[in-house]
Amino acid sequence: MRLSAALTEIEDQYLWDADASLAAAIESEEQALALGDERLVFRARLCQANMLMRKGEVAAAARRIWKIHQWATDHNDQVVLARTHLVWANIHRHLGDAAQCLEHSVLAVELLDERATGHMHVWHRAKLADALGLAGSMDAARQRYAQTEELAIELRHPRLLMGMLNNYAYTEHAAGENGRAQQVARRLQQVAELHGFRLDPAVLDTIGVIEIENGNYLAAEQTLREAVRRHHEGNYEDADALAEYMLTLARAQRFLRATDRAQVSLDQSRTLCVERGLGDVLVRVHQEQAELHAARGEFAEAFAVHKIFFSAHNALHSSQREAQARTRQAMFETTEARQEAERFREQARRDPLTGLRNRRYLDEELPGLIETGGPLTVAIVDLDHFKRVNDQLSHDVGDQVLVLVAKLLETELAAVSPEGFVARMGGEEFLMVLPGTEVPEAAGRLDDIRRTVGYYDWAGLTRGVPVTVSIGVAGLREAPAPTQASLLSTADRHLYVAKHAGRDRVVSAAPHEARHQSYRNSASAA
Secondary structure (H helix, E strand, O other): OHHHHHHHHHHOOOOOOHHHHHHHHHHHHHHHHHHOOHHHHHHHHHHHHHHHHHOOOHHHHHHHHHHHHHHHHHOOOHHHHHHHHHHHHHHHHHHOOHHHHHHHHHHHHHOOOOOOOHHHHHHHHHHHHHHHHHOOOHHHHHHHHHHHHHHHHHOOOHHHHHHHHHHHHHHHHHOOOHHHHHHHHHHHHHHHHHHOOOOOHHHHHHHHHHHHHOOOHHHHHHHHHHHHHHHHHHOOOOOOHHHHHHHHHHHHHHHOOOHHHHHHHHHHHHHHHHHHOOHHHHHHHHHHHHHHHHHOOOHHHHHHHHHHHHHHHHHHHHHHHHHHHHHHHHHHHHHHHHHHHHHHHHHOOEOOOOOOEOHHHHHHHHHHHHHOOOOEEEEEEEEOOHHHHHHHOOHHHHHHHHHHHHHHHHHHHHHHOOOOEEEEEEOOEEEEEEEOOOHHHHHHHHHHHHHHHHHOOOHHHHOOOOOOEEEEEEEOOOOOOOOHHHHHHHHHHHHHHHHHOOOOEEEOOOOOOOHHHEEEOHHHOO
16 A cells, blocks of 8 residues: 555655654645544554654654554554654653663564564664663673674665664764774774765764764864765755764864864854754854863963853753653653543443443453354343332332342352453343353353352342342354354343243253253242
8 A cells, every 4th residue: 555655664764854754744644534544544643753753842742652552552553562662762762761761662672573664673673772872781782783783684774784883883982982983883884885875974973973082083074074065965954963063073173273174163063053043052062162262272262151151051951851841741641641541441341330341341352252262151141020129129229239249240250260251231131251161161150150149138138029140151162153143142042041931040052952051949039
């Protein structure tokens, strides 16, 4: 399908234009809604959340992600779940929460199966390695990077291999392992040469940063000049990219003592920061300006600019804390909303009077039990002469009888079939489901339950009016066809026989079938 393929292209992008991809994802959602394809709708919404996160709108992404996760969980869609956890991991990385980033990264890998794309198998593992590095577990990160490298080669994803190596090099650099970072950067360049790829500007910036840390300032200047040239050639649209490259170039030039060239580069970075509102980069521009003044012996100017840097640094951190607080609040609100939705979902599947499961729950669960093909017994339980209780006593007493019968059925069933459940079908009718149980065994146990109801001390509540039940039983193997409708129809037919045979009995077969399949306790007959 074209729309599915278009979404996969957005999902599996290595380099992206966040604005263009967001617009494409919004258009894809509209098309999916027109088609009535729910899975495509949620895939499109996940792409939108991912692009919002990459544009820095982390709170907006956080508000969207839980609904997508809930849908994927309800529909057991492991591919969408895996992609959701990867976006969640990136949200927590933006928040500086390394532990949660790692937790979601692990889930993003664990959920991969044969339906995941090759891109997912490689990139999800690469991001797990990144998360391990962020959490300070460098030995584990290196193992994951090595596994990812082997998989990328095996699946023939050289561009993803380059992306992974770029992240690996930066992670080693961030850990203070510049020698290791330089070795990884060399491998990255070898992969590019082998496949005829040009290094994109962001990769060149990483290489330049590593070269600066290792004292290779001239090589760093050349690398950064090439990054700037390729940025202009490729018309890259990342708002902060060029400002970052010019700042790194200025650092390399300062170390070369080419302070005039460094000032020109730094001024260009500052102009871009002001034009595009790049507060984070601008703070580091102020810091570099102070270093540059000091390198020229202009200590008064360096001190003055350092004060500007210090003020901007504090303002930025205050702004970042506010942004983190907004995002955490959004995540808290969505967690609350998810929990509330789950409570409503649970309430919608329970009978408000008795607290038992209801017909909606039965219709969701019983087909799956039938599909397994294993032993399965169901029993329709109906109170005998219940109208008498309502008419002679009151509807309030009738409700109390229903609640007590429900508790008796649920308690007794738990003792004989822990995996089973009781549902209220409506009025005075209940359904008991006994997985893993054949009819002959179930019928005997159901007769014990029938006696428990009949022998209960009802006198204080019903003032002598008896409370008994009739039960019609059906088994999956005895049903004409393995469907919910045929199973319930058979049980209902057997209940009809029990009612017309005098009530207060269990019937598990039609009258012409074996006599031992009908049970009755004459002492409690009504």
